[in-house]
Amino acid sequence: MLSVEEARARILGGLAPTPAEAVALPEGWGRVLARPVIARLTQPPADVSAMDGYAVRAADAVLDARLAVVGSAPAGHPYAGRVGPGQAVRIFTGAFIPQGADAILLQEDAVAADGVVEVREAVRAGRWVRRRGLDFAEGEALIAPGRRLTARDVGLAAAANHPWLMVHRRPRIGILATGDEIALPGDPIPPGGIVSSNAHAIAAMVRAGGGDPLVLPIAPDDREAIAATAAAARACDLLVTTGGASVGDHDLIQTALGQDGFALDFWKIAMRPGKPLIWGRLGTTPVLGLPGNPVSAMVCAVQFLMPALAVLSGEPAAPPPTIQAHAGSALPENDKRFDHLRATLSRDRDGRVVATPFPQQDSSMLKTLARAEALILRAPYAPALPEGAAVEAIPLDRLGL
C-alpha cells in the first residue's frame, strides 16, 4: 500500500501549470499570477504631505513665527510656485510638497487668519513628509508569479498602473461519475439506485480551488459508454472519475479507457476513508480516479485533487494547509492507515482551537462530513492521545471546501 505522501508526490510530479492568459485587472482576483507585477511608477511619485497643515521651511517655522500663506495645494492640485523665506502653503494629505518647503506644520499646531499662519509648535525638517518612493519604486518587482492574488494584491497592481494581469488559465477539470445505480438530482431514480452527489460536490471543490469544472454525463457501468464519455475529456487539463474503482470494477475502467491509450496505475492507498485510487493518463490527459463512496471521494479530493488543482493553476506543490488544534476528546491508537476524523472546531476558555471528532465516523455518512469543520489527521500507528493533546487538522471551511 502506498502512503498518502507518496501518492500525492507522484501525482503532483506528473502535472504542469496551465499557460498564461491576459485578464483585465478586475478579473485578477483569486487567479494565480503567471508573470511578475513590476511597478510602472514610483509611489508616492514625489515627496507628499502625510497630514493636513502647511508646507513650510523648517528653518522659518520656529515657535511663534508668523508666515505668509501664499497658496494652497490640495491633493491632485500641486502648488506651482516656490515657498520662499517667511512663506507657507496650505496643504492637504497626499498633496505634493511644493518646492522650497521641507516640512509640514500640522493644522492643529497652527493658527491662521488674514493670510498669515502663526506657528504654535516648532517644526523639524522632514516632519510629516512622506518621501518619494516610500511605498515602491518604478521597476521594483511587487508581486511574484505563483501567487494567488488577494484583493490587496489587486489594489497594489492597480497602484502600480497595471490595467492587465498575466495569470495562469483556469485548469479545466472534467468530472465523470460512473455507475448504473446513480441518477442526477431531480431525475428519475432507477430501482435500487441513489442520487449522484459526487460529481457536483467535486465540481464545487474545483470551483473553490479556482478551476473550471466540466461535469460530464453519468456513464453507466458499460465499456462503450465510459470510453465515449471519457473521449469528451480530451480538452481537459485533468479528468476526475468517481466510482468504478473498487476491486471488481477496476478492469472495467481499465478496459474501457484502454482502447483510447489509457496508461493506468491502480493504487491502494494506506488511508481511511479512501481505499483505491486510480492514477494514469488518457493520451496526454492525466486521470485521477476517486472512490465512489461520497465521503471517501471527498476526503481523497482534499488530499489529492486540491493540491493537483493548485499545481495546475501555477501554485507551488504542497499538501493541504493544516491548523494546530487540541483534541476535544481522547483519541484511540491508530492502525496502519492514515486516518481522517471528521471534527467540529471550537475555542476553549483560553481561546485555543479545539477539534472534536464526531463519535460516529462511518464513511457513508455525508451529513457528518457536511457538518464537519475540519479533518483531524492521524498518521499510521499514531499512539493514543488524551483529550487536550495537540493534533493537526485540515480546516474544511477554508476556501469553501
Place this chain on the structure above:
Amino acid sequence: MLSVEEARARILGGLAPTPAEAVALPEGWGRVLARPVIARLTQPPADVSAMDGYAVRAADAVLDARLAVVGSAPAGHPYAGRVGPGQAVRIFTGAFIPQGADAILLQEDAVAADGVVEVREAVRAGRWVRRRGLDFAEGEALIAPGRRLTARDVGLAAAANHPWLMVHRRPRIGILATGDEIALPGDPIPPGGIVSSNAHAIAAMVRAGGGDPLVLPIAPDDREAIAATAAAARACDLLVTTGGASVGDHDLIQTALGQDGFALDFWKIAMRPGKPLIWGRLGTTPVLGLPGNPVSAMVCAVQFLMPALAVLSGEPAAPPPTIQAHAGSALPENDKRFDHLRATLSRDRDGRVVATPFPQQDSSMLKTLARAEALILRAPYAPALPEGAAVEAIPLDRLGL
C-alpha cells in the same frame, strides 16, 4: 469618537438580507442558503451492504458452513429473490440487502467455488449492514438558512435530491471613488495625480465576500459629478465611497448627495489606520464612506464592509473572524485608538502560529498591506506585551482578502 464595535453594530443594525433567488445546484457553491434544504428521500433508501462479500442469514453462517450462492447484487441491481436457509447472494458495497438476509459475510472471510461459499469466520446478525436512513431520513432538515454553502453542502443537497437551491441574491455593491487626483490604471495620470487603487481592491473584496461589485466612473471633487454618479447607485444594495471623507471634504460629499435626500452620519472612529467614516442613506440605499488612503480604506473594509456584506448576503451579523497567535516581537502599549498591525504569519518549533508585525506601519504603504498575512488587533489602551504573548489577529488570506 465611536468605538469599532459600536460603529459596526450601528452599520449592521441598519441592513437587511437580500431576497431569495432560485439557482441550479451547481451554482449553489459559496451562496448563502435562504430556505432550508429538506431531505426529499431517505439515505440509504434501504438496508445496504457496507462491504463486498455475501448477503447471508447469520443463523446459517456459522464457522465452516457451506452456503449455495443463488445470485448476485451489484450496486444498482438489487437481487429480486429472497435468501432462503443455506443460501447466500454475492453482494457489493452499497447494494441493497436482499430479503431474508440479515448480515454480510466479508469477501476475505469466505472461500467461493462452484456456486458454493464456505464460511471461514462466523457472522453476527446485522454485521456490515448499513441501516436504512443511517445518513438521513426523508423530511429531515439537512442545511439551515443563513449558511454559506460549502462543496460538501452541495454534495449533501444533491444526495437529498435537490436540483435547485433557494439562496440570497448576491448583494450588488456600488463603488464610487472620488478625487481630482486619481486616474484608472493605464489611463493618463493628471499632474500631481496618482493611480486609483481603492475601487478595484474594494471590488475584489466584494467578490471575495460573495457580492457583485459595480465600479462606478471616478467622480472628480465636484458637487454635480458626485451627485450624478451616485444616482447610478440607486439600484445597489449598498454604495461604498472612497475618498472625500477627510474633514475638509466632508461638506462636499454631504452637499453633493444632499440634493438626492442623503441623510448622513459622519463618524470619527477610534481606530488606526482609519479615522473618519461616513454612514448614511441615499434614499433607501445605505452608504458607507471609506477613507481615501488605500490602507485605511482596506482596513475599514475588513472591519465594516465585509461584515456588512455578510449580513446583506443573509449570514448572521458578526465581527471578522480571528485567530489566536503569539506575538513575534514585543508590542508597545497602545493609545486610545483600536490598532491594526500588519503582520506575517509563521509557525514556531511547537507548531504554534506566530504573528510578527512589520517594523514600519505607515498607513500609506500598500505594499506592506499586500504582503501582510494578518492584522494583529490591539484594543484601546492595550498594555505592552512581551514577544510570545497571545494576540488576536484577523487572517487576511481567508477568502482571498
